[in-house]
Amino acid sequence: MTIEAVLFDYSGTLFRLEEDDWWVDHLVAADGRAFDVHEKAEILRRMTAPVEQLVQFGTEGQYAWDNRDLDPKLHRQAYMAVLRKSGVPTDDQADFLYRRLIDPMSWTPYPDAEEVLTLLAAQGIQVAVISNIAFDIRPAFSSRNWDRYVDAFALSFEIGAMKPDPRIFAATLDKLGVEPEAALMIGDSAEADGGATALGCRFALVHPLPTQERPTGLLDALREHGLSRYQ
Template sequence: MTKASTEVGAPRAVLFDFSGTLFRFEERAEWFADLHDEHGEPLHVETQAELIRRMTHPVGVPDVITGDDRIAWEERDLDPAQHRRAYLAMLRSSGLAVPGHAESLYERVLDPHSWQPYPDTAAVLRGLHDRGIATAVVSNIAFDLRAVLALHDLTDAVDAVSLSYEVGAIKPEPRIFTDALDRLGVAPADALMVGDSAEADGGSEAVGLRFALVEALPTDARPRALLDAVGAFGIDLG
């Protein structure tokens, strides 16, 4: 779904969230083939799905994370080392207690091949680029997602990348949005933010951007949400 625009004039720039918006981290059966619980039993499908959910859509601080690991969790999107520590702690406390298993699954997040584009990701980014509408990726993340863009031949379709661990600010903090706008040379009123979080990505509205909300569904269940999102704000890409 999208939030309809009441603004006059189509945006001159569109900013996109990464995970759950342009790309999705989707599990594969082979990732879990050699993983098991502390009793040697294979992980249930429900457990596998929950692990992936916690890795991609964490909400708040998990109760099982305490002490320095809790601090790492709160700072995970600002420092790659803290990100690794926080997620390994979360995975170990969520059913991957066998030595090496949490590390194995965590490494999948860093692998560009693990991130699947939504069906309309390339069409939207390239369509905007071809029409002279600037684009940026704005993400709370602690690794360089540019490798994912390169893997899908989308580097040239993105004009700017603002990542929390490079900028030193986390959405919905204004500075990460203004960093992207400054890189693009576009005023807030002339830009649209597209993302799957009303809280994090919707924080762009406080800066003066327009905002479109999409759902972080599986890739095969969301064929044209990005096309519809920009279309609702006057950018018809077909």
């Protein structure tokens, strides 16, 4: 069946939260030294991992973690705990990092994101962004005038369901008026994003590498499913 819609994950797929000067200016370890490159990479991984639970919680903390992408308050509770358990020494520093996490303007688009969105629009293929998230990512698109390419945003805290729950995919497809067999889901998690296959969608996996290390990952995913930049 011809692909009529492409569904994209947000974090690690279209955009990535990346290290910049704020690490130097605002983040130091408890002993006053700067975090080394491996420690910084691990903190970023814990802030953006799509599924994995990388720290242990008590009962209340576990509830917040399990439901973090359904409620902004639980999201903050869960990630403040993750940051403190990951070696961030003070609540002020953890709060600063958390505010970076939930600011869509802090996220960097992958180099081929705009080309992919314009390519699909030129072919009349609908686009949706489906994200397990507890904050509004639309400004990351509207600030670049990319919202004109997105036919639907399905954000877990608005939908009331998290990937891989089929409900979040089904609600999106219903909004687009597209059958699952005519949709391609692109994401960085085979477990979460790959949940679309339970409905019959196709799936393409991309790796959440630093943006400059993955210049054509989205274009490659489209090409593998017969959607070429040359069509």
